[in-house]
Amino acid sequence: MSRHLLSAGDLSRDEAVAILDTAKRMHAIQTREVKKLPPLRGRTVVNLFFEDSTRTRSSFEIAGKWLSADVINVSAKGSSISKGESLRDTVLTVAALGVDALVVRHNASGAVQRIAGWVSCPVINAGDGTHEHPTQALLDAFTLRERLGDLSDRHVVIVGDITHSRVARSNVLLLATLGARVTLVGPPTLMPAGVATWGCTTSWDLDAVLSGKAAGDVDAVMMLRVQRERLGGGSAAGARDLGGQFVPTEREYAIGYGLSPARLDLLPDTAPILHPGPMNRGLEISSIAADSARSMVLDQVQSGVAVRMAVLYRMLAGAEHPVLDEEPA
Amino acid sequence: MNGRARTPVEASTLGAPDVARIVDRMAHQIIENIAKIDFDAVLLGIPTRGVPLAHRLAERIRVFADVAVPVGSVDVTLHRDDLRLRGVRPLGETVEPEGGITGKTVILVDDVLFSGRTIRAGLDALADLGRPRAVQLAVLVDRGHRELPIRADYVGKNLPTSPRERVRVSLAETDGADAVSVVEEADA
Numbered sequence: 260m261s262r263h264l265l266s267a268g269d270l271s272r273d274e275a276v277a278i279l280d281t282a283k284r285m286h287a288i289q290t291r292e293v294k295k296l297p298p299l300r301g302r303t304v305v306n307l308f309f310e311d312s313t314r315t316r317s318s319f320e321i322a323g324k325w326l327s328a329d330v331i332n333v334s335a336k337g338s339s340i341s342k343g344e345s346l347r348d349t350v351l352t353v354a355a356l357g358v359d360a361l362v363v364r365h366n367a368s369g370a371v372q373r374i375a376g377w378v379s380c381p382v383i384n385a386g387d388g389t390h391e392h393p394t395q396a397l398l399d400a401f402t403l404r405e406r407l408g409d410l411s412d413r414h415v416v417i418v419g420d421i422t423h424s425r426v427a428r429s430n431v432l433l434l435a436t437l438g439a440r441v442t443l444v445g446p447p448t449l450m451p452a453g454v455a456t457w458g459c460t461t462s463w464d465l466d467a468v469l470s471g472k473a474a475g476d477v478d479a480v481m482m483l484r485v486q487r488e489r490l491g492g493g494s495a496a497g498a499r500d501l502g503g504q505f506v507p508t509e510r511e512y513a514i515g516y517g518l519s520p521a522r523l524d525l526l527p528d529t530a531p532i533l534h535p536g537p538m539n540r541g542l543e544i545s546s547i548a549a550d551s552a553r554s555m556v557l558d559q560v561q562s563g564v565a566v567r568m569a570v571l572y573r574m575l576a577g578a579e580h581p582v583l584d585e586e587p588a
Numbered sequence: 589m590n591g592r593a594r595t596p597v598e599a600s601t602l603g604a605p606d607v608a609r610i611v612d613r614m615a616h617q618i619i620e621n622i623a624k625i626d627f628d629a630v631l632l633g634i635p636t637r638g639v640p641l642a643h644r645l646a647e648r649i650r651v652f653a654d655v656a657v658p659v660g661s662v663d664v665t666l667h668r669d670d671l672r673l674r675g676v677r678p679l680g681e682t683v684e685p686e687g688g689i690t691g692k693t694v695i696l697v698d699d700v701l702f703s704g705r706t707i708r709a710g711l712d713a714l715a716d717l718g719r720p721r722a723v724q725l726a727v728l729v730d731r732g733h734r735e736l737p738i739r740a741d742y743v744g745k746n747l748p749t750s751p752r753e754r755v756r757v758s759l760a761e762t763d764g765a766d767a768v769s770v771v772e773e774a775d776a
Contacts, residue, residue, distance in 0.1 A: 277678065284663065284679035293716045296666045298676075326666075572666075577676035 263375045263382045264570060267393040267429035272436050275400070281569035282401050282562070288325070289565060298576040299328035302359040307350070308385070309335045309365040314536060314560060315385050315395075319362045322567035328359075328575070346370065347377055354378040360575055363387075368425075381574050389423045389489065394570060395535055396429035398563040400437060402555050403479055405562070406531045411438035414475055416468055418516060419483030419543055420449040420505070423490070426535045427483060431457055442474045446515060448505045465516055469525040477526060481533040482518050482544045485509075509542055517541075518548040531555045602745065602768035604760075607728070610744040611641070614726060615648035617742050621724075622693060627655045628721075629693040632662045634710055635680025637699040640761035641728060645697060660685030662696070662717065664709035682713070690718035695741075699757040701727040704738035729768055731755045 261269055270278070288294055304323045306316050316332060323330040333353060335341065340349055346365075354361065360381045363371045368388030375382040386392040400410065407413055415434055421427045421443050434441050435458055442460040443450070454461055460474045467473035469480065490501050506512045513519075518532065523545070526532075532544075532554045540546050548554065602610070622629040633642030639661045646659045663680035665671075696710050707725060714720060726742035731749045747755060749770060758767045 281679055284681065287682065291716065296716070297712070298666045298671055573676050576671045 262574075263384075264393055264574065265372050265375060265382065265384045266391050266432065267396040267436075268432040270393075270433065270436060272438075275397070275433060275436055278397060278566065278569045278573060279401050279404060281573060282397070282565040285568040285572070286401075286562065286565035288568075289561065294325045295327060296325060297327050298572055299323065299326040302328040302575050303357065304328045304330050304360045304362060304571065304575075305353055305356075305358045306330065306332045306362045306385070307353060307364075308333070309340065309346075309363075309370070310386070312364055312386070314563065315364065315392075318560070318563040319383075319385060319394075319567050319571075322564050322571055325564070326568055326571055326576075328571065331358075346374070350374050350377055354380060360571070383570065383574070386425055388425065389428075390425050391429045391432075392425040392535075393429050393433070394563070394567055395426050396433040397570070398559055398566040399426075399430055399481065399533055399535070400433055401562040401566050402533060402559050403439075403531065405558070406555065407478055409438075410434065413439045413478040414442065415439050416442045416444060416474075416477050416480045417483065418444045418465060418480060418518070420485060420490070421445045421454065421483070422449045422451040422505075423486055424483050426481075430481065431459055440475075442468055444468050444516070446506060446512070466522065466525065469522055477530055479531050479533065480518070480526060481535075482548075484535060484537065485512060485539055485543050513542050516543065518544045520545055520547045523548045523551065523553075526553075528553075533559060535559070600767040600769045601747065604766035606745075607759075607766040607768065610728065611644050612648055612652075614728075614742050614744055615645050615652055618645065618695065618726065619649055619653045621741075622657075622695075623653070625693055627653070627657060628691075629695055630658045630660060630685040630687075630689055631695050631697055631726075632660050632685065632689070632710075632714075634696060634698045634706060635661055635663050637757055637759050637762055638697045639680075640759050641699060641726075642697040643761075645695075645726065658685035658687055660689075662710060662713050664706055664713045667709035667712040669705060669709070682717075684717060688718050689714065689720050691721050693722045693724065694720040695724045695726050697726045699728050699759075700755050701725070701730045701738075701740050701743075702733055702755075704734045704736035707738050708736050728757060729755055 306319055308316055320330045358380055362383045362385050363374055364385040365387050368390035371384040371387040384391055384393055417427050431441055444462050444465050447463055462468050462473050491504050501509055532548055534544055534556050538544055538549055631642040631646050633639035642659050646657050649657050660683045661681055663682045665679050724741040727740045728744040729747050730740055730743045731747050733751055753770050754773045756769050756771055760766050
């Protein structure tokens with residue numbers, strides 16, 4: 260495995276499958292009474308979060324702790340970042356504490372890549388702006404594999420704000436590596452420029468895609484969160500407004516691209532529904548869809564811990580890290 | 589039986605009929621031992637080749653004594669002490685036997701006993717699954733060169749080797765055919 264995990268596109272098919280297979284074993288451990296395992300004993304992992312997060316941060320924290328690493332959380336609020344320290348100084352200060360790995364989230368795309376160039380320890384991208392979120396793609400792939408088996412030639416539909424979604428970008432890369440077929444669906448204003456070069460089918464018509472008429476039978480659907488913080492709404496005009504720059508109103512978005520009960524019926528009974536969370540119920544996903552037996556939302560959370568345990572194990576437990584004190588043969 | 593070759597041999601030291609007889613004898617020895625505790629025992633194979641061995645022992649015990657001893661597996665990879673030295677490896681499967689291991693006599697099963705480090709890791713891994721009444725060890729081959737104070741309760745074949753050699757166990761389930769051979773390691 261390469262030194263850092265910055266992009267889902269860095270993973271070869273063999274590497275990705277090895278992580279997912281390891282995660283499967285880790286997943287079995289989660290149901291045990293005693294979940295603590297020793298391979299990262301004496302290792303220190305710092306969660307360096309410059310952007311709010313509950314599930315990703317706590318998921319990495321639990322994953323590290325179950326493998327016996329010491330995990331420290333540093334968030335932008337209440338740290339020296341709020342006192343005006345530069346990103347580089349903050350990162351170098353944290354790294355100088357003697358950490359073995361940095362798990363970084365930042366609201367600027369590319370920030371994690373920059374950070375990886377400044378420090379000597381492995382860096383894991385836990386989401387950078389609208390760019391990538393590789394462990395989310397891994398946990399989505401894990402959840403899909405649990406339900407569908409091998410993902411070769413499976414058809415996954417990703418719906419929502421593709422432009423601002425790091426989840427969509429990482430999933431497109433990883434699903435392509437694993438041999439799946441991806442269709443992206445969203446309003447034209449939320450389709451990124453150059454999406455034609457991503458190697459996916461694209462559509463503006465959710466009903467046609469879900470019913471299989473537009474791009475073939477659907478094996479799974481992934482609803483993206485409407486990220487108010489990236490659409491510029493919610494400030495002056497109130498929380499129910501999406502800013503009007505990309506989408507006129509929430510209501511119009513829900514009508515065009517929400518997973519309503521009627522759309523749920525268009526899907527095959529076997530197709531799992533994924534959502535990276537947190538969900539906006541009634542906006543991109545109806546409560547009936549979110550709470551249906553096909554909803555994988557909580558499975559995804561559980562898979563997240565297993566996948567992050569697998570990533571930490573494979574990046575930190577091995578010999579690639581310098582071993583100073585070799586035991587006698 | 590051929591004596592132990594001092595020079596590395598490519599020919600199999602043990603063939604399929606030898607392995608079958610050895611497994612039968614080990615099954616009888618285990619029966620003799622666990623009959624005293626009313627067969628309240630479980631067989632736990634250590635992946636990869638300890639698992640099919642554990643299933644074979646259970647099958648022979650069922651044939652000879654007409655008792656079903658639960659079988660499971662315990663992966664020791666995450667408890668190994670050489671991960672940093674030799675790097676990470678894929679994880680094997682841990683399957684808790686029916687009824688768990690707490691209060692039972694656990695018989696760990698592996699193909700080759702060498703340094704004892706795998707078994708040391710196995711003992712740690714067991715502690716995560718429960719608290720056995722007692723732990724015993726069954727190995728198909730004991731090749732010596734222990735680095736830890738560990739010994740086997742049931743030994744299929746004592747095979748004295750030099751540290752430069754490698755003992756290769758093949759089983760029908762994992763390798764297509766049963767055989768045990770001693771080969772010289774490429775660079776040791």
